[in-house]
Amino acid sequence: MLHTIIIDCFRANLQLQQRRLGHRLRGKAPILCRTIKDRLEELNYKDELYTAKVDIGFPADRRTSVKQEQLEHLKRIKNDKQMEKLARNYQLEIDLQEAKKVWLETLGPYHKKQIADHYSIYEHLYGEGYFVPFINIEVTYDLKNGTCLPVYTGNVIKPSEALEQPEVLFKSDGSSLWTLVLSSLDGHMQDSSKEYAHWIVANIPGNAIEKGDTIVEYIQPLPLKGTGYHRYVFVLYKQNDRILFDIPEVTSPAQLEARTFVTRDWYKKYQDIVTPAGLAFYQTIWDSSVKDFFHDILKQKEPIYEYDFPEPYIRPQEWFPLRKPFNLYMDKYRDPKQVKKEYLVRKLKNEDPFKSPDPPLRFPNAHPLPHSMPSWLKLHEKKIRLGWGRVNDV
Structure with missing residues (x-):
């Protein structure tokens, strides 16, 4: 008897909750349906086995002396009365080179990683892999007018400004070996999941790029007309030993198809020997030098991508089109x-x-x-x- 009363009360409660302001509500009662949070978790569910990020780079330097030096430096600054007076009078001068050096040794690599994540660099290079670029690489293009154009993290460089291979500098001892790879993430004309290798130099002793083994000769960026901005990425790998990469050598700029490259597959094959350590990338967009490259070097017509708008729909003619001019x-x-x-x-x-x-x-x-x-x-x-x-x- 008690069980029947409880069931009747529960049904009456459901009927009361299914009516609001005299209108019967559709769907399940609020006490039975899922919350918005549960529903969003179900819609946005991703398997951790395939979405968990993996750090494939070098670990951070956990030396306590670095933190101790920073704390002592802050104490010296706070106790400097003269510096405080200059700062209040807007007369304090800061050494930008020293500030940049401190930034690169502390938060700089993590800021670079955040910017690279924003541009989906790691996702399109390695999938679930990422690394913190603790090695700073300085890449500059010579503009032949007494000035240089540096590569930062996402700045825009036109193809006409990157016709020749850049100068690459990084700190290294003479006993280590490195590999430098420049690839385009958005430029492949047959398969969007692949890249073009624009420059690959292996077995670089120390930081002498010119003494390394050039596997793929440098060519300028090739962003096709109508495809927007393209990302070009420099990645510096540290080698455990001298390597003979199983990559066909490309010495002619006309061999565009031979430059097809997939960073993830390449790294997966040599992950026990190379470790990514440095990163720099820029964006580029079409200019007339791309057309010249296709016509003069590749000897073919330049591909041009344009959006084809659909034809407007026109209704069938009427016998008496009322209220129409x-x-x-x-x-x-x-x-x-x-x-x-x-x-x-x-x-x-x-x-x-x-x-x-x-x-x-x-x-x-x-x-x-x-x-x-x-x-x-x-x-x-x-x-x-x-x-x-x-x-x-x-």
């Missing part, structure tokens, strides 16, 4: 070239290169129109008098 309605079903030609002829009919144009009517709508003129033609004449319509945009 006759001339505009009929223009929809005519050849657009013929319509533009008629408007151009009408525009040029009243143009004289040796005479000034006629003065406009002082009161355009005060001049009566014939009563026998149809309404659509009256509207057309009024637009001409007022300077409205397509004929005045030609």
Whole structure:
């Protein structure tokens, strides 16, 4: 008996909750349905086995002496009365090179990693892998006018500014070996999941790039017209020993197909020998040097990507198109070239290169129109008098 009463009370409670302000609610009762949080977790569920990030780089330097030096430096700054006085009077000068050096030794690598994550660099290079670029690489392009253009983290460099291989500098002892790879993440013309290797130098002793084994010769960036900005990434790998990479050598810039490269597959094959340590990347967009490269070096027509807009939908013609201007309605079903030609002829009919144009009517709508003129033609004449319509945009 008690069990039956509990069930009846539960059903009555459900019926009360299914009505709100006199309206019956659809769906399950609030006490039975899932919360928004549960629903979002179900929709956004990702398997941790495939989404967990893996650090493939070198571990951070956990020396206590570095932190101790920073604390002592802060104490010295706070106790310096003269420095405080200069700061209050806006006269304190800061050594930017020293500030940059401190930044690179402390938070700089982590800031670079955050920017690279923002541009999806690690995702498109290694999938679930990432690394913190503790080795700072300075990449600069010589502009041949006494200035250099550096590569930072995502700055824009035009292809005409990167025609020749850049100068790459990084700190290293003479006994270590390195590999430098420059690849484009968005430039492959056949498969969007692959890259083009624009420059690969292996077995670099110390930081002498010119003494390394050039596997793939350098070529300029090739962002195709109409495809927006492309990302070009420099990655510096530290080698455990001298390596003979199983990559075909590319010595000619015309061998574009031979430059097909997949960083993830390449790293997966040599992950026990190489470790990523340095990172720099930039963005680039089409300019005329890309066209010259295709015509002069590849001897082929430059691919151009444009968005094809769909043809506008035109309803079938009606016997009596009510409340539609006759001339505009009929223009929809005519050849657009013929319509533009008629408007151009009408525009040029009243143009004289040796005479000034006629003065406009002082009161355009005060001049009566014939009563026998149809309404659509009256509207057309009024637009001409007022300077409205397509004929005045030609």
